[in-house]
Amino acid sequence: MGLRINDTVPNLTVETDQGTIQLHDWIGDSWAILFSHPKDFTPVCTTEFGAVAQLADEWEKRGTKVIGVSVDGVEDHKKWKGDIETFGGAKAGFPIIADDGLEVSKAFDMLPAEAYLPDGRTPADSATVRSVFIIGPDKQLKLSMTYPMTVGRNFAEVLRALDGLQMSIGKGVATPANWNVGDDVIIPATVSDEDAKAKFGEFNKILPYLRTTKAPQ
Numbered sequence: 001m002g003l004r005i006n007d008t009v010p011n012l013t014v015e016t017d018q019g020t021i022q023l024h025d026w027i028g029d030s031w032a033i034l035f036s037h038p039k040d041f042t043p044v045c046t047t048e049f050g051a052v053a054q055l056a057d058e059w060e061k062r063g064t065k066v067i068g069v070s071v072d073g074v075e076d077h078k079k080w081k082g083d084i085e086t087f088g089g090a091k092a093g094f095p096i097i098a099d100d101g102l103e104v105s106k107a108f109d110m111l112p113a114e115a116y117l118p119d120g121r122t123p124a125d126s127a128t129v130r131s132v133f134i135i136g137p138d139k140q141l142k143l144s145m146t147y148p149m150t151v152g153r154n155f156a157e158v159l160r161a162l163d164g165l166q167m168s169i170g171k172g173v174a175t176p177a178n179w180n181v182g183d184d185v186i187i188p189a190t191v192s193d194e195d196a197k198a199k200f201g202e203f204n205k206i207l208p209y210l211r212t213t214k215a216p217q
Contacts, residue, residue, distance in 0.1 A: 027139060052092075080096075132158055173216065
């Protein structure tokens, strides 16, 4: 059974380049993003880690911690961070989990239970370890995305999705396609017109089931 939205994420104890971490304790009362990679010292992954490092201020503004996962060891992670920082031009201050035993990859259903790392492995042996998991302060999975090795992830979209989650969960609304901070939001269909008026004030009724209003502050 795969990890599904609203499931509590596994409370694993993991080794990182910054020491031992217990996942739930590390998340604490924050939002968290776990982003995974099939191998250190690979080109696409290096650009992605650099992009995450460049966004340090944006994660902090949103009360969000980020943690990487790669199926290599701690010493490789420490060396790889030099390349990440060279490419990204920013300090990679987040931890990277050393998932060389595949515990995280299997627990988050990125690899099957029988998977193993062969001698002389290549990134193709762990290609499906290319996911993003957004986790709420309640330790539940809120969103996941999985990419192939050849397509770099768009972390502007990860930020946008995080903003949408924080808006929808925090304010009891939904967000339309292509929503960005400052755009109108959708009033849930479960809220009557009368209750919507009381809660949100003026709203635009486009269809009987589609009503929009200014985003709550």
